[in-house]
Amino acid sequence: MPPILPDFSSSVKLKYVKLGYQYLVNHIITLTLIPIMIGVTIELIRLGPNEILNLWNSLNLNLVQILCSSFLVIFIATVYFMSKPRTIYLVDYACFKPPVTCRVPFATFMEHSRLILKDNPKSVEFQMRILERSGLGEETCLPPSIHYIPPKPTMESARGEAELVIFSAMDSLFEKTGLKPKDIDILIVNCSLFSPTPSLSAMVINKYKLRSNIKSFNLSGMGCSAGLISIDLARDLLQVHPNSNAVVVSTEIITPNYYQGKERAMLLPNCLFRMGGAAIMLSNRTTEKRRSKYRLVHVVRTHKGGDDKAYKCVYEEEDREGKVGISLQKDLMAIAGEALKSNITTMGPLVLPASEQLLFLITLIGRKIFNPKWKPYIPDFKQAFEHFCIHAGGRAVIDELQKNLQLSTEHVEASRMTLHRFGNTSSSSLWYELNYIESKGRMKKGDRVWQIAFGSGFKCNSAVWKCNRSIKTPIDGPWADCIDRYPVHIPEIVKL
Amino acid sequence: MATTVNIVCKRTVVSTKAIEPGKYLPLSVLDRFMEKNHIRMVYYYQTSGELELGKLTKKLRETLSEMLTHFPIVTGRLLRDDMGHWKIKCNDAGVRTLEAKAKGSVEEWLRNVDREKELELVYWEDMLEKPYYWSTFYVQLTEFEEGGLAIGLSCTHLLADPICATRFMKAWADISLGNKITSPPIFHPLPPQRSQNKKPNNNSNPYMGLISHYKSIIEKPIFVKEAKYTTISMGFSHHMVQACMSMAQFIGSSSPSPTPFDALAGLFWVTLSKIKGIKNGFVDMSICLDVRKILGLDQGFFGNSMLYNKVHLEENLNLDLTENKFPQATRAIRDVVAKIDNDEIMDLIEWLENNDVNSSKMMNVHDLIITSLEDVDPYLAMFQDMFKPIRFSCYIEPVFGEGHVLILPNPLDEGPLGRVVMVTLEEEDAIKLCEDDFILLFSPTILMKCVK
Numbered sequence: 001m002p003p004i005l006p007d008f009s010s011s012v013k014l015k016y017v018k019l020g021y022q023y024l025v026n027h028i029i030t031l032t033l034i035p036i037m038i039g040v041t042i043e044l045i046r047l048g049p050n051e052i053l054n055l056w057n058s059l060n061l062n063l064v065q066i067l068c069s070s071f072l073v074i075f076i077a078t079v080y081f082m083s084k085p086r087t088i089y090l091v092d093y094a095c096f097k098p099p100v101t102c103r104v105p106f107a108t109f110m111e112h113s114r115l116i117l118k119d120n121p122k123s124v125e126f127q128m129r130i131l132e133r134s135g136l137g138e139e140t141c142l143p144p145s146i147h148y149i150p151p152k153p154t155m156e157s158a159r160g161e162a163e164l165v166i167f168s169a170m171d172s173l174f175e176k177t178g179l180k181p182k183d184i185d186i187l188i189v190n191c192s193l194f195s196p197t198p199s200l201s202a203m204v205i206n207k208y209k210l211r212s213n214i215k216s217f218n219l220s221g222m223g224c225s226a227g228l229i230s231i232d233l234a235r236d237l238l239q240v241h242p243n244s245n246a247v248v249v250s251t252e253i254i255t256p257n258y259y260q261g262k263e264r265a266m267l268l269p270n271c272l273f274r275m276g277g278a279a280i281m282l283s284n285r286t287t288e289k290r291r292s293k294y295r296l297v298h299v300v301r302t303h304k305g306g307d308d309k310a311y312k313c314v315y316e317e318e319d320r321e322g323k324v325g326i327s328l329q330k331d332l333m334a335i336a337g338e339a340l341k342s343n344i345t346t347m348g349p350l351v352l353p354a355s356e357q358l359l360f361l362i363t364l365i366g367r368k369i370f371n372p373k374w375k376p377y378i379p380d381f382k383q384a385f386e387h388f389c390i391h392a393g394g395r396a397v398i399d400e401l402q403k404n405l406q407l408s409t410e411h412v413e414a415s416r417m418t419l420h421r422f423g424n425t426s427s428s429s430l431w432y433e434l435n436y437i438e439s440k441g442r443m444k445k446g447d448r449v450w451q452i453a454f455g456s457g458f459k460c461n462s463a464v465w466k467c468n469r470s471i472k473t474p475i476d477g478p479w480a481d482c483i484d485r486y487p488v489h490i491p492e493i494v495k496l
Numbered sequence: 497m498a499t500t501v502n503i504v505c506k507r508t509v510v511s512t513k514a515i516e517p518g519k520y521l522p523l524s525v526l527d528r529f530m531e532k533n534h535i536r537m538v539y540y541y542q543t544s545g546e547l548e549l550g551k552l553t554k555k556l557r558e559t560l561s562e563m564l565t566h567f568p569i570v571t572g573r574l575l576r577d578d579m580g581h582w583k584i585k586c587n588d589a590g591v592r593t594l595e596a597k598a599k600g601s602v603e604e605w606l607r608n609v610d611r612e613k614e615l616e617l618v619y620w621e622d623m624l625e626k627p628y629y630w631s632t633f634y635v636q637l638t639e640f641e642e643g644g645l646a647i648g649l650s651c652t653h654l655l656a657d658p659i660c661a662t663r664f665m666k667a668w669a670d671i672s673l674g675n676k677i678t679s680p681p682i683f684h685p686l687p688p689q690r691s692q693n694k695k696p697n698n699n700s701n702p703y704m705g706l707i708s709h710y711k712s713i714i715e716k717p718i719f720v721k722e723a724k725y726t727t728i729s730m731g732f733s734h735h736m737v738q739a740c741m742s743m744a745q746f747i748g749s750s751s752p753s754p755t756p757f758d759a760l761a762g763l764f765w766v767t768l769s770k771i772k773g774i775k776n777g778f779v780d781m782s783i784c785l786d787v788r789k790i791l792g793l794d795q796g797f798f799g800n801s802m803l804y805n806k807v808h809l810e811e812n813l814n815l816d817l818t819e820n821k822f823p824q825a826t827r828a829i830r831d832v833v834a835k836i837d838n839d840e841i842m843d844l845i846e847w848l849e850n851n852d853v854n855s856s857k858m859m860n861v862h863d864l865i866i867t868s869l870e871d872v873d874p875y876l877a878m879f880q881d882m883f884k885p886i887r888f889s890c891y892i893e894p895v896f897g898e899g900h901v902l903i904l905p906n907p908l909d910e911g912p913l914g915r916v917v918m919v920t921l922e923e924e925d926a927i928k929l930c931e932d933d934f935i936l937l938f939s940p941t942i943l944m945k946c947v948k
Contacts, residue, residue: 100512101561107573107589108508111629138514138588147507494517496587 022383025355086242086284088235089292090465091179093280094172095431096165096251097478098141098422102275105138106131106496109271116150120262130271132493135395135416139482140274140423143255151258158194158255159203165251165277166200167207173279176476179245181208186237186246187216188230190427192456193316194253195220204249215241223314223455224391226250227427228463231282232299238284245285251277252426259325266325272394276425276432294449294465298350302343302460310335314456326456333400339460340404340452344381347462351384351448381405385464386447388412389433391454392419401452417486422478427453432478439483441473500599501616501638508631509557510590511564511571519586520577521569523654524686525848526800528582529710530653535661536618536891539647539874540602541882549639552881553595556637556647559672559879564591566667569655569683569798574627582654585628592631594619595639602644606887609944611727611920614889618648633664645882657802658890659786662872669877679795686799686845687791705835706844709782709806716862725895727920728930729944732760734911736938741913744826754826756913757903758833761866762826764901764917765807767935768864771928772898778825779898782806783832784867790838803841804865807832829866864898870915875907887943888916895920916943 024031044052109131114124143164145157166189173179187210189201199218204210215237219226227250234246254273259266283292304310313329349357356379363377381388388411390401398419402412414433418425422432430451437443447467454460474480543552564571570591572584596617598605605613617638624630632655636648651661660681667677732740737756744759745751754762761783769778784804793801809828874888890902899921906914917940919929926946929935 101509101558103510103512103514105510105514105588105590107587108510111589111631112508114629149506149508152505 022353022355025358026353028354086239087289088238088296089283089285089288089468090294090296091245091281091283091288091292092173092176093278093293093431093434094169094176095428095435095478096169096172096275096277098275102141102144102147103139104142104147104274106136106494110496112147112149116260117262123262123264123267126264127267127271128496130268132496133395134271135398135419135490136272136274136423137420137488137490139421143253143275145255146258151260153255153258155196155256158253159196161255161275162191162194162200162203162251162253163207165253165275166204166249166279169249169251169277169279170204170208170247173247173281177281179247179281181210183245184208184210184214184247185241185244186234187214187249188219188234188246189217189249189251190219190222190226190230191251191253192221192223192226192426193257194255200249223457223459224252224393224424224426224429225453225455225457225459225461227278227430228299228451228453228461229301229459230427231280231296231463232301232461234282235296235299238282241284243285244283246282248280248282249277250280250427250431252428257326259323261319261321261323261325263319263325263327265327265329266319268328269326272424274423274425276422276428278428278431280431289468292468293471295468297448297464297466298347299463300343300347300350300461302339302346304335304339304342304458304460307335307458310339310458313458333396335458336397336454336460337400337404339454339458340401343452343460343462344379347464348379351450351464352379352381353383356380356383378404378406381450382407382411384448385450386444387414387434387437387442387449389430389437389449389451390415391452392416392422392424392429392433393454394424395419397454413487416490417488420488420490421482421486427455435475435477436479436483436486438471438475439473439477439479440486441471443467443471445470501613502597503619504595504597506592506594508590509560509564509593509635510588511568512562513565515568515571515586515588517587519568520575521572521584521586521683522577522685523582523584524799525845526686526803527654529848530657530800531582532894533653534620534650534893535653535656535658536615536620536648536650536893537658537661537665537874538614538617538887538889539649539665539877539885540606540887541645541647541879542602542886543643543645544881544883549641549645552645553637553639555881556672556879557593560591560593560635560668563668563671563677566677567664567681567798569681570633570651570664572632574623574630574632574654584632584655589631591633591635592619592621594634594636596636598638598640598646599642600640601642602640602646602886604642605640605644605646606943610946611725611944614727614944615891617646618650620650620893623652653800653892656798657786657800658867658869658892659788659802659872660798660800662874662877663796663798665874665877669879672879674880681798682794682796683798686801687793687842706803706805706840707847709804710844710848712806713804713861723922725899725920726923726926726946727891727918727944728926728942728946729889729916729918730935730940731906731916731943732914732938732940734913736940737913737915740938744822746820746823746827751827754830755833756915757868757870758826758830760903760915760917761829761868761901762822763934763938764866764919765825765829765864766821767929767932768899768901768921768925770934771925771932777809780806780863781898782863782865783829784865785833785836786868786871787836787841788871790836791841792838802867803836803844805832805836806863862897864901866901867892867903869902869904873905873907875905889918889944891918891920899925918944 110128113127117123143161145152187201191200201216201218222229230248234248254275259270313332313335316326318324360377360379367374390398392415398412398415414436418429418432445467449465451463568586569584571588572586573589574582575585577583619634619636633651638646670677741754741759744754744762765778765781772779782804784802786802788801807828875884878884902918904916906916
């Protein structure tokens with residue numbers, strides 16, 4: 001969407017005008033202060049030291065006044081520092097790397113599909129078409145129980161998958177951060193579709209023998225955006241509890257949710273969802289500041305559940321044969337777009353530089369007062385962020401967001417490559433994407449990252465992080481053995 | 497007796513590295529000729545008891561996965577090319593793998609095993625209508641509850657002959673020990689046709705050998721007798737085979753001593769002819785040999801290179817004297833073995849290619865077939881945590897006609913001449929074979945009896 005200025009946007013001159021405008025508005029305070037300060041300094045120099053001393057004595061300040069004013073200053077400073085929210089640091093995080101033996105190439109997936117659904121060739125055709133256009137690669141992984149012909153999703157195997165994913169990620173996290181299990185004060189586990197009793201957080205507490213006064217939470221049913229909901233919860237808890245560590249575990253357990261029927265709308269998740277998980281360590285301790293990777297700046301949550309269509313667009317239900325699956329409606333993309341717009345409206349003022357906000361304000365006023373036909377100005381978020389992590393929900397989601405936010409190929413590269421290498425790992429996909437950016441050596445101190453997640457409900461949640469220290473490659477993580485092969489070109493349709 | 501082998505699960509094992517898409521491997525004429533056959537092998541192992549059996553199977557699957565990276569032809573699927581010939585698309589689909597449990601221990605099983613039971617240890621599915629979704633190789637891992645493991649490998653003869661199949665297992669074993677594969681598989685077409693300046697094809701030569709044999713197979717209508725076949729397995733010790741070899745020679749002959757294969761093949765040819773009631777002469781017989789060395793193929797060549805050739809007896813033989821029968825038979829076999837040379841094989845290949853052979857023929861429909869698997873060394877397949885295989889069985893299915901005799905090495909013996917012979921015959925013939933005096937002369941150990 002071009003701005004209201006006349007259409008010679010391809011001209012180089014306009015580019016410089018834009019840059020000048022941005023610099024001017026963003027640094028307006030500095031630009032006004034500097035002349036004032038120069039003026040004052042010149043004046044002081046002109047007056048000379050004796051004159052300044054005379055000025056000071058003429059104020060007739062006595063001890064009481066000086067004491068009161070200093071107390072006032074100290075008091076205001078204390079109130080300010082006390083009421084400032086605690087800074088939340090992301091010390092480090094670890095992503096689960098699935099074992100190579102769980103790999104599912106396209107050919108195997110299609111063969112199994114054909115063998116299991118032999119009476120429904122149309123459903124098999126549908127799955128094949130989805131897989132061809134999905135943007136997934138040949139190295140995505142499914143849990144062992146789904147490899148059987150037919151799949152054997154038992155509760156035991158679901159627990160087995162949960163243990164494999166969560167414990168691997170946590171062991172990796174402990175190793176990276178040197179965190180001792182006894183030092184975890186807050187534990188939040190989010191897994192949308194598998195919720196056993198005792199909960200997954202209880203499972204973690206049992207395995208690592210965590211403290212008995214731990215504050216543990218288990219979020220289930222909240223969809224793919226639950227990862228950021230957990231981060232938000234952790235942040236709020238860390239405001240209340242000083243000097244604490246929080247561990248957030250985001251995962252999705254595929255085993256019990258593999259749809260075994262033939263309804264097409266419900267077969268879609270089978271094609272896209274894959275095994276994955278991440279464990280994140282957050283802290284509000286000032287001692288962690290030095291080694292933390294990121295600092296949490298904002299979390300913005302938007303819920304469109306109030307709208308019936310949004311509520312029903314990702315819906316878990318039984319099909320005609322009584323088999324449970326998640327059905328996705330056709331208007332999913334449109335609803336996602338709407339949710340994103342809501343989220344941006346709240347996020348914009350928090351992160352956008354003054355120049356963009358001013359432009360947006362001007363167009364808004366202009367549309368309301370002068371001419372409703374003016375195109376709405378879409379703020380350029382590329383000026384607010386260096387990196388974008390878009391939930392790898394599917395190729396369509398990434399395409400849609402790339403279009404809406406006017407992002408370049410490099411900005412969405414992390415998302416596309418994560419989708420290719422790991423598939424849709426639900427709430428943990430944002431962490432794989434972040435790891436990709438780090439593995440490529442693109443994360444420098446001061447860089448701002450925007451994580452956007454969508455989930456059933458329909459929710460759009462975002463988190464903004466600021467990089468605390470430059471991260472040097474090579475880094476240990478799920479991308480370690482394959483980062484050199486990326487980015488790959490992903491064809492529109494893969495011929496199966 | 498009730499089935500004591502229970503299939504626990506079925507899945508597909510894929511390789512650890514993704515294959516570049518768009519790779520195809522063609523199949524040679526020799527491969528395509530074997531379309532109707534399949535191979536089934538069983539390896540028996542005693543486990544050390546350190547690892548729980550479930551864990552052992554898991555480790556085996558993981559090593560299988562790693563090994564498959566070297567065998568893209570095995571994880572691919574069959575497709576027809578423009579000329580209607582089979583080829584393999586290397587689409588990384590994987591190998592079907594089954595896990596099963598059996599009661600008792602492996603030794604107990606081996607004491608009571610027969611053909612039907614043994615075949616339960618190696619799963620096989622005939623080609624589906626749409627072979628693109630059909631796995632060409634099957635692996636079955638059967639754990640014995642009281643100790644021991646059986647690995648069953650079955651595959652279509654289109655892709656591999658028994659020698660390749662054993663190399664496949666050896667490669668798997670190498671990987672499980674953490675080593676590199678000793679002879680990595682190579683997939684290439686058979687040696688190309690020679691240039692035009694070869695010696696002229698003398699049509700006057702009556703002995704066309706290979707070509708005439710294959711031609712007769714193709715032209716003969718398939719007539720399949722409905723009969724029940726059973727398999728017996730006999731082990732011959734080193735000394736016994738030596739005795740057999742000396743008996744196979746004409747008394748006072750100065751010609752070189754027959755090989756163990758020649759002698760044993762002769763022995764069974766003579767005996768089976770007698771059992772089948774053929775008084776004058778012998779039953780129709782062909783031998784099947786590995787010709788890798790003759791063709792100069794590399795150790796790692798993966799593909800069919802076993803050829804069949806008919807064994808005729810010379811005219812004017814004095815077969816009334818029974819003492820002469822055995823040496824005559826052995827000599828006839830030796831002659832055929834010695835005669836096969838590179839030129840002849842190349843001629844055959846050329847002939848097969850030019851005549852665009854319809855592969856719906858089967859090799860072993862009529863004659864008694866005696867196959868030499870002496871180049872196979874299945875006992876080299878030593879896996880981690882399991883030692884040498886304690887038994888090895890091989891079947892080339894389906895069997896029709898007069899029957900099938902497989903001659904395999906037997907390392908459980910001290911000497912290098914020991915052999916195991918697996919004979920698949922009609923039931924009545926099999927029973928008679930076990931009781932035949934001539935065979936019993938060599939005191940074979942009956943490893944597998946007939947079904948009663």
